[in-house]
Amino acid sequence: MHVPDGFINAPVSVAAGVAAAAAVAVSLRGARRELDERTAPLAGLVAAFIFAVQMLNFPVAAGTSGHLLGGALAAILVGPYTGVLCVSVVLLMQGILFADGGLTALGVNITVMGVVTVVTAHLLFRGLLRLLPPTRRSVTTAGFVAALLSVPASAAAFTAVYAVGGTTDVSLGKVLTAMVGVHVLIGIGEAVITAATVGAVIAVRPDLVHGARGLATPLKLRVDGALVDAPATAPQPAAAGGSTKKVWATGLVTALVLAGFVSFYASADPDGLEKVAADNGIDAKAEEHAAAGSPLADYGVKDVEDARLSGGLAGVIGVGVTVVAGTGIFWAARRRTSDEPTATSAQVV
Template sequence: MHVPDGFLNAPTSVATGAVAAAGVAVALRKAHDELDERTAPLAGLTAAFVFAVQMLNFPVGVGTSGHLMGGALAAVLVGPWTAVLCLSVVLLVQGLLFADGGLTALGTNISLIGITTVVVGWVVTRAVLAVLPKRPASVVPASTVGALVSVPVAALVFVLLFAAGGEASLSFGTLTASMLGWHTLIGIGEAVITGLTVSAVVAVRPDLVYAARGTRAPLQLKRPDGTLMPAPASPEPEPAAARASVRPLLIGGGLVALALAGIVSFFASANPDGLEYVAEDNGFLETARDHAFGDFALADYGEVGGIPVGLAGVLGVAVVLAIGAVMFWLVRSRSAAQAELEDVVR
């Protein structure tokens, strides 16, 4: 559901840009509470994985396709504030390098995909977890429901934005029914992908899943008389050891992201996604303006420049991973510096 330039008027685009800027600014301040030596590298991998999977459009109906938005998935894996940053990096790279999503609509896309899906996915996931057994495995169904709900809610937010500042006059009820109908189906695909991914990570490293924190029962030791006592807390691993402990997951996840972007992307559906299909069906597709970078070699994932989509995907994964790694390292470093300063003050 990448909104192109031209669907929304200038005041609406400016407003969503302000919302996006504020959301990213707050996320930059709050994300350091979610990141440590182990999860900071995972955040960069999460951004790269979301980019790769977003290339894989799946059919949802005759002549229509959908793709992962990834807000709920990222929030569950690395935390909601970090997830906003992950999705923002993905959308920035897509807009600047691949002409996917308008430049003047970047704020709109971050507001819809990078903020709305994250917030809704996280809130719903936490609500479902509250009624499920307190164990890491419960994160899988909870995140599945969160992902399912997040997509149609984001579609509804787009409808509200279009009603306020759309460049075409449409029936609110017709547009709502059409957007919710198709994006509910897309939400099912989002839920399946999110559930499978979270399940795989929970099975291997539940300690790295942000939403699973606090779901594991504390270890207890049995006294000679048969009563139980809390086990002593494990010491925090050294930074180098902490980074080494996640290296296998990072390598495996990175290879999966490269395989998805470099190989599986060749088999993605070529049908228009839900928003494009609705726009064409309701007669406002022609309001979209050509992307300013639409003639670049990587535009439309290499289709304009004749670059194989797999190669374009691999380049995109590498760029997203590099930007994400640097950004989350800086956020983590600032957090560590603040902690040291607080210790000195005390």
């Protein structure tokens, strides 16, 4: 759902940019409370994973495809504030390096694809957890529903932005119906990917899943043929803060394989926004991307003739750049938090 240049007029694009900048600033402050020495590097990995999976367009209807937005996944894995930052990093890398999503529309994209999806998913996820039993399965179930509904919410948000600042005169009712309709289908794919990823992580390291904090499955012991809860004990090292190197390495390899190899088999059909735009004339004033001449534009390496190799190299580069940029940002945010008590103590002394 990357909005290109020319879809939204300049005043609304600027306003969306201001709103996105404010959201990022608030998220930077909030992320300091969500991140610790274990989750800071994993947040960068989440951003890289979202980048990789967004390259995997899947068919949803005749001539239409969709891809992960990632807001729900990020919110559940690393928290809502950090989640907004994860999606923002991905969108920034895509816009600058790969000419995907207009640079003048970056604020619109961060607001619609990042803030709206994360906030919607987070509120739904937390609301559902209050109604469901406090189990790991409930986390996965709530994540599925939250991801599913966050996508049409994002589509509705785009329609609202277009109603205010659209550059063509189109029937907003038709646009809203078409956008929400196709993105409900895309939301199913989003929900499956989100639930599968959260389920995989929670199965091996539930302590690293932000949305699963506070949940614990009691250890069962068989006593006289019956299963009973084991006595409460101190947390085991793995749950209390064991090494995340294995999880990080596995996640990075998975992202590299998805972006470098599996992406070659992604659907070539236009995504939901592109299809709706073409069918309703929204793209009448679309402009060429400012980074159209980038060596990595359109997810291919310039001057590499083999399509499979070109796309694979671009995907690997994208994952590498995103994980480095994301990890750097999250480590910086975490370090500033760690330094604050020291600075305060020095002032008191």
